[in-house]
Amino acid sequence: MSVHRDEHLEMCAGLALGNLDDDDRRILERHLAEGCPECEAALADFSSSVVALAASAEPATPSPALRARVLEAIANETPGDVSPAPPRSDERRVVPMSVRRPHWTSWAWAAAAAALAVVSALQWNAAERLRADLEVQRRQLADAERRLAEERRWAEVMSAPEARVADLVLTPAGVEALRARAVYDPKTKSAVIVFDHFAPPAGKDYELWAMRPDGVASLGLIKTDEQGRATMRLENLDAAETLSGFAVSLEPAGGSPNPKAPTGPVVMVGKLGG
Numbered sequence: 001m002s003v004h005r006d007e008h009l010e011m012c013a014g015l016a017l018g019n020l021d022d023d024d025r026r027i028l029e030r031h032l033a034e035g036c037p038e039c040e041a042a043l044a045d046f047s048s049s050v051v052a053l054a055a056s057a058e059p060a061t062p063s064p065a066l067r068a069r070v071l072e073a074i075a076n077e078t079p080g081d082v083s084p085a086p087p088r089s090d091e092r093r094v095v096p097m098s099v100r101r102p103h104w105t106s107w108a109w110a111a112a113a114a115a116l117a118v119v120s121a122l123q124w125n126a127a128e129r130l131r132a133d134l135e136v137q138r139r140q141l142a143d144a145e146r147r148l149a150e151e152r153r154w155a156e157v158m159s160a161p162e163a164r165v166a167d168l169v170l171t172p173a174g175v176e177a178l179r180a181r182a183v184y185d186p187k188t189k190s191a192v193i194v195f196d197h198f199a200p201p202a203g204k205d206y207e208l209w210a211m212r213p214d215g216v217a218s219l220g221l222i223k224t225d226e227q228g229r230a231t232m233r234l235e236n237l238d239a240a241e242t243l244s245g246f247a248v249s250l251e252p253a254g255g256s257p258n259p260k261a262p263t264g265p266v267v268m269v270g271k272l273g274g
């Protein structure tokens with residue numbers, strides 16, 4: 001299949017209007033022979049709009065420049081170029097122009113309107129494509145901006161002057177490789193907690209807990225990547241007076257059924273420093 005280019009569409013329009021020069025016609029025919037769905041669809045489109053507009057009694061008004069170009073093209077046209085019916089064309093040539101003028105002028109208007117429709121269709125297609133491209137770009141940009149703002153916000157949590165850190169330490173029930181560290185920003189009541197070597201044993205999940213004076217509250221399961229790493233970003237946490245630290249328990253898959261109490265062993269605990 002030959003590569004489709006935008007100029008092929010213009011050639012399709014020319015073909016539908018019957019004013020394609022021989023070179024372009026050969027190029028287009030070679031392109032079409034190799035099969036191009038885009039050009040085939042355009043040809044069908046253009047041909048039907050040319051037929052519809054040529055047949056319509058009240059064609060749209062083309063621009064003066066376009067009208068002049070089409071009138072000129074039609075004045076120069078010899079019908080023998082497009083169809084092998086020479087007797088009629090000879091006849092036409094000997095008829096004085098003043099007599100034929102009303103006839104071909106009205107045809108010219110229809111052709112001009114059809115040409116305008118083709119040009120509009122091309123411009124519309126191009127504009128649609130641009131609009132679609134622009135929309136994709138706009139969405140990607142908005143997405144990137146949103147992610148950047150998000151990263152910035154969490155970077156602020158990590159570097160907040162009032163931030164408090166909790167290095168979680170293993171309990172006797174913990175596996176030696178586990179590592180976890182929490183940074184809590186009292187101003188935004190947000191925390192970033194980083195976990196390493198946290199791939200849970202089969203059929204189990206690690207669950208994070210907030211430690212309060214009156215007990216613990218679940219902060220959710222720790223979902224790691226294949227390397228056992230995870231970063232949890234938590235918002236709407238307790239105020240500094242209430243949140244004393246974090247703990248991790250090893251639970252049956254899916255976590256503790258009770259959001260106020262772990263069922264499995266607590267494997268790590270960390271108190272928030274000042």
Ligand SMILES: [Zn+2]
Pocket residue numbers: 003004005008009031036037038039040
């Ligand atoms: Zn094509």
